[in-house]
Amino acid sequence: MTEYGAIIDACQGSPNQDFYTRFADGFSLTTTNGEGAKPRLQADKSTKSYNVEVPGTMTDRWKAHLERLATLSEKHGPPAPAGELSDFARELDDFFCRQHGIEAAKES
Numbered sequence: 001m002t003e004y005g006a007i008i009d010a011c012q013g014s015p016n017q018d019f020y021t022r023f024a025d026g027f028s029l030t031t032t033n034g035e036g037a038k039p040r041l042q043a044d045k046s047t048k049s050y051n052v053e054v055p056g057t058m059t060d061r062w063k064a065h066l067e068r069l070a071t072l073s074e075k076h077g078p079p080a081p082a083g084e085l086s087d088f089a090r091e092l093d094d095f096f097c098r099q100h101g102i103e104a105a106k107e108s
Contacts, residue, residue: 017058019065022091023076030095031065033058043070047098 015088019031027048034053041052050072069079082088096101 004029019061019062020092021065021069021073022080025076026081027072027076028095029065029068029072031061033061033066033080049098 020028022028028049029050029052031054034055043050049053052064052068052070054061068104073079080097
């Protein structure tokens with residue numbers, strides 16, 4: 001299985017360390033740093049996403065991501081194949097568009 005990752009440095013505040021996986025049915029799971037937060041899964045059906053903030057190290061977040069991935073795979077099917085790097089970039093763009101409520105650019 002191919003896995004891609006990105007470290008996104010925010011313009012304001014501290015950078016996020018996110019793990020993102022898209023399922024075959026279009027839902028996604030994002031696990032991010034949340035210092036002081038209690039790990040709690042939040043679902044948003046409008047953006048077809050699950051989000052969880054996990055305090056601690058990046059390794060702690062990766063382990064938490066894998067645990068939730070296994071649980072959510074029972075409902076949403078296996079993670080979608082990563083494909084090519086260009087697919088990852090397109091997926092990342094789509095994710096940001098959904099999170100900010102804007103329409104993704106269409107390929108011509």
